[in-house]
Amino acid sequence: MSAEPKTAYEIPVGPQHPALKEPILLMFKVDGDTIVDVWPRIYTHRGIEKATESRNYIQNIYLCERVCGICSFIHTLIYSQGVEQLLGVEAPPRARYIRVIIAELERLHSHTLWVGVAAHELGFDTLFYYVWRDREVIMDLLELISGNRVNYAMNSVGGVRRDISPETADKIRKGMKIVKERMDVYADVLLKERTIRKRVVDVGKLSPHRAVDLCAAGPTLRMTGVKRDVRADDPYQAYDEIPFNVITYSTCDVLAQVLVRVGEVYESISIINYALDHMPSGPIRVKVPMAVPPNETVSRGEAPRGELFYYVKSNGTDKPERVKIRTPTHANIPAVCEMLIGYHIADIPIIFAGIDPCMSCTARCAFIDVDKNKKWIWNHEKLRRYGIKWYGKV
Amino acid sequence: MVWEGLAATIELLIFPGIIFILWLSLLYEWLDRKFYAKLQNRYGPLHTGAKGCCQPFADFVKLLSKEDITPMAVDRVLFTLTPILLLGLSLTALFYVPMVPILRNEAFAAFDGDLIYVIFLLTMIVVVKFLGAWASTNRFSAIGGMRLLFQLIGYEIPLAVALLTPALATGSLNISKIAQTVGSNIVLAIALLPVLAIAIICFQAELERVPFDIPEAEQEIVAGWLTEFSGRKLALIRLSFDVELVLASTLVAALFLGGPYSPAIPYIPVQVSYFLWFLFKATIVLLVLSNIRTLYARLRIDQMVHFAWKNLTIIGLLEIILVEALLAGGII
16 A cells, blocks of 8 residues: 555454454454455465375375365366366266266355355354254265265266266255255345345445456356356356356345355256256266376366366376366455455455355465565476475575 | 341342342353254253253353463553453442342332433443453454444443433332332333333343444454453453343343332242242343344444434434323323
8 A cells, every 4th residue: 555544553364363264364454444455365385286296196086175175076076077188088978967966066065155154254143053054955965975075085087986876866856945945045034134235235346347357266256247157158067068047246245246156056956956857877987097198188167166277287107297276265365355445344254255265275376576566477397496495495 | 237237238148139140140141042042943052950051150160260361461450350340330230120129129229310320330331341452452352442432322322211211201210119110000111112122222232242242243353352351351251241131131121021010929929929020021031132143143333323323312212202292191
């Protein structure tokens, strides 16, 4: 900030803060009750990308599953899809439909989880408890299909590992009916409850141009009215055969984020029902060789929080040369920092929670030297050299 | 003389004095937590005592045994005094609320004008909280303390208007006498219903509960004004919250619902029937207060002050006009 108010002071939010149980520090400069500046400081480094280089392609599926606890399926899906592209094989049609069903169930549970978290950030704990109670229906369905609640271990290179039987399909249909009924209630509460509306209408505004400039992704972008969704723009798996709408709103505030996610819950339910009705029969998996010929590829898909992007490079062995993961929360942090400026301290939790932050969902490589006002990007080799030099010094 | 002194001491210390009030406040915390949990489809406390009824006491003892940290930068005197003053002020206010008239037919410290004194104590409680926040020298505490004062600006006038309306209607400033008059006049009690609602909303703000838990909003400013308090100090502050809860429920019950003074229940001694009426009415008020907690999201501080001034104050003033008109018409 050039013209800095004299009364401004700083408050730290995170990593030890009740609203933000994530490894990120947001340093706020506050004037009275108004936010004038934000510095995010992300410090997540788990070395997952490096770890993929010492494991073979099958082991890496289970590693990628552990990038994030909430969107674990989409990571394995996009990774397997990338390796399949490298091998030049395609999953059988039935496997593609099963992948879509699980991916949408995961989106359902992630979005209902978000509705609960948002209610909690607004101090509305009752809604939080009720939403999370009904989210259990979805979790139980995922457990029924895969045997697990969080890491489903469903994907394999060349298909999926478990089939959906007709009885299971009936149970999913019944579950979807319950989720839809309950979601009607919660959508009603979210839209009509006056204390909620007071807190979300015209809060956390972001113009569509800025959203695109700042590379926002997923619901954070769609809440500004920009119609961008990998499922529709670059269909993967069975999404080109399934009709669905891309939900956008143009009010550009937290209310629009709520509405986008609620709308996507309904879309996911209809996608799941359609996929169950039109699921082709046949095998669920093709056999693939362990070694992958030298090649490189890009694989992308729509995670609950936005576009998920995998770059995979192979070198002819059974281990990848390089795996690069670009995740949506990282892409949304510049946007949310802009959304926060000008609002009150009381709005921090709901605006920041608006992007559905998940710090395991962050990538880590860009350099900005604030003092010298310099920006640059290093390639893998340069970064490696720098690392060796740095640690050699210490 | 000796016996009278002994009786007064027992009244002050045991029943309906300090020990009874503390027992009731822990019981009410349990009831509040349990009811709140049930409305949210949870269980609430379960393990300590029957249905978890000893959980608040267990929490209190646990906090007492925890390490009591006094940060280097705090103003030690104010910081240490805050919990003691809070508990003392809220207990003092309760001595003027009629609970169980045993020796005389009023609260045991009652005097003419005690309503004004109780309103003063209610404001002092907030001022002491603010001083505690200020003495903490913590950024979150300071923000919480500021919010406390802003909130006080919002609800203090409507609360005073609401509490003084029954006094206007009955022509007395003695809480016990107001309770006696309201308890024997059902028309008056009905006429006071709008201010009853205002008083309940304002007490929700005084007690810092949803939607007015702004000064200690955990998602926004950690624990607000009590961020730095720990151990024994936090235990006393939490106990004083419970005592305030009892104060709010019993004061509302006394001023607007007649407190213990209702027609005696047949076949039991009149004192016992007074006691049962008192418990019944205060508990109903408590459950209403708990229910409000489950219904709303937290307001922002500016929205709260707007709401209080635009709605509560105006309704309160209109109600005073209504009560005056009814008095002039000889209806109440």
